[in-house]
Amino acid sequence: MGESGAGKSTLLNIIATLDQPTSGEIMLNGTDLSHLSENESSQFRREHLGFVFQSFNLLDTFSNRDNIYLPLVLSKKPHQFMDNKLKPLSKILGIEKLLDRQPSEISGGQKQRVAIARALITDPSILLADEPTGALDSNNSEKILNVFEQINERGQTVLMVTHSVQAASYAQRTLFIKDGKIYNKLYRGDQSRNQYLQKIIDSLTALENNEEVD
Amino acid sequence: MVQLKLALHNLVKSKNQSLPFIFSNSIWVTITYIFLSMIYNTNIKTNSYGAVANYILKLGLIFIILIAALSTFYAERLLSKQRTQELGLYSMLGLTRRHLKQIVLLENSLFYMICIIIGSVAGITFSKLAFMSLESLLGTTSLHQNFTLLPLIYVAAIFAGIFILIILFDFWGLKRVNPINLWAKSSQPEKEPKSHTLLAVLGIIALLIGYCISVMIKPTGAAFGQFIIAIVLVVAGSYLVFITASISLLKILKKNQNYYYKPNHFISVSNMLYRMKQNGAGLASISLLCTSILVALIASVSLVEGQNNLINLWSPVDVQIVSKAPLSTTAKQTIHKLANNYQITMSQSHMVAVTTPSMGILSGKHFKPQFNTKTEYTLSSLDLRQYNHLQNTNYHLKDNEVLMYAPGTNYLQRHISVQGRTYKVKRIKKFNGAFVYSHNIYKSIFIVAANPTIAKQLNPHSYVYAQGFNTHGTKWHQKQFANAVQNALKVDPSNFTSKYIMRDLLKAMFGSLLFMGILISIVMICATTMIVYYKQVSEGYADKHNYQIMSKIGLSQKETRKAIQSQVLTVFTLPIIGAILNLIFALPAIKSVLTIFSMYDLKILVVVSFCTISVLIISYTIIYLATTNVYRNIVSH
8 A cells, every 4th residue: 555656556567577776686486577578577477467457457358258368368278277267267257147338338347347357367476456446436446456355365465555444354364655766554454344445544644744653 | 519529429438449430431432533533633534544544443432432432431330339339329319319329420410520531631742742852863754733612522522422321320210229138239259250151152153243344345445344243243242252251261170170179270260259340341442452453563674674675676776767669878877977976876777668557456367448537556567588688588479468567456367358369377476677657556567578579569569678777886875866766867856766765755655554553553552551551550450458367367479479470471362362352353354454555475474473473462462471470569558
């Protein structure tokens, strides 16, 4: 979490190999991400990372099904493989009935679920989400966050950048960034979501008041 | 005037769409102007063979107006989709439908005026420049240009008509939707197009009928209407087939999962399918323009190639003097003296006596002497002994057999019937004594008979003597020498044939036709290049967002390049195939036109067609590769 311009998205972009760090290094599963060539980083993104964007970024030219298949097609996976992958995933996300429609025909919440399916179909090492609920109403946001919580419980790492304390309270661990530096970190542990939410709010207030928190 | 302000605002605000629209439309205005100015601002009508040229130009004009109207219409549909959103907003802010109509009217009028002004200026400049540069390239032709306002008025009227149709269509569109829909309409992305079997079938039928007509009709004045029908059908058919067939093709490709789910095909097929309606129209335009380039180039190159052929047919030797009596010794001495003066070496001269050519017509195997507007041929005869001597051949003929030298005609009969007698015909390819009597415009036929008596029977006229020889020296000297001989011997120009004088004559005659062909080809090549460029640029901007997303997901630069290549290649071949197909059916018409100029030669036509198609494919590839680069740059930055 952090204010606008704190460097959240920059960090996310660097982890996503879309940007280069000015100093330091990014390690993921023992791979140094800061020294990949253009080709290597494309391949790395495709195989190890999943993306969920605030503005969904579905392609209008593809049906929802083809949007989800896209990363697998780029990795040259056979059609049967893709089909097998999609079945359980679409059940979890509740998008079975949307698959053969176009992105333009479905609502924002539905689009985001399709986008999550696209991000997850490659079994990424880490799912990067940049303000995934930013363009959604509270009802749809909750659905999306529940989905994140579910997949997280199944062992999927999710790294989410958000403004919303609500969204942050679903996480197991929260990092606060200020002026490009990690300012504070919280672990949820055994706390309930409400307790954790309160802690985040406190921490955020402290952050805004520029206090040191233990 | 609020409406004008709003119209201007729309135009400026959506400059990404409106600038290419103005650009492509101005090109159409330019091309139409160039055609009109060739018809009305030049002396082409009064030129030799001008009537035919005029006829072809008018057909070309109709072809261009059709393509211009269709592609303008398509481009405007896209533009008006963008505009609908603005209009919806205005309507919510309280403008009535009448106001909206005024805005639509004003906006289209602005477009019209801008395009007419740019197009006319470009057209006038281009045709002036073209005339000047080609004149200096080809030497003086008999074609001249005078500036008059007539073509401008016609251009303005034609495009006014197109724009009035567009405005009416827009009005109709406004009527059908209410403001809320108006507003929502443009934010809706385009739906995947459906395949229209009915339209595809209609398109194919239109094409077939068009082809049939073009193959069957002969280019005479009466067939003008039929030609127009054929052109309309082929143009309409091409658009329908390209739009519907390309959608069906892509759908089939998409259904084939093994093909579709490959990285390159996946992106390119869905990208193309997504906007195939525009794409199909663009491809049809490109295909039709390529066709017109091929037709214009093949016709004009055939003229150039055929010209040498014609010279050799009409004057097989460098100098040929036809006279009522054999040349006198003094005359011969004069010729030798002049040859020395002009540093010319002469070959052994030969002389043949042939009966004075008589004019007439050929109907079936009958030759009927007749001299009126229907006259097509001249016929004269000689005996076999002279022919064998001259050509160094050893033919034998019975009394009822003849040899026939009839260059530039396709006489397929095995017999010929002259003066009530029928003879068995054997065609010969060479006759060095051939000449065009009195430089008439008819095709010469020479008949070699077994003996002088039969020769007389064939053509009962007094003999004329053709004295011929070849000359060697510089071109300039040969021409000077030919002129000097003619003056010294006081031969009537009509009975004196020199290859070099002939060449000048033909050059003047066909120069203007050649000029026209080159001009049209250049214009069409420019237009095609610009349309391909416009297509790539506009698609580049449309696809940019998609490629950015895909790059985030993990599409590398290299894969992007591959996907683009696959996309380009799939559509790249279609217009060329269409153009070649169109050309095959246009060839009979080209053949008829060439036959009018007695220049039809299958070998030349085939070779020229083949070369032209190869050149077009190569240049098309270059254009496409260059513009693909532009596309790639837009997409990946």
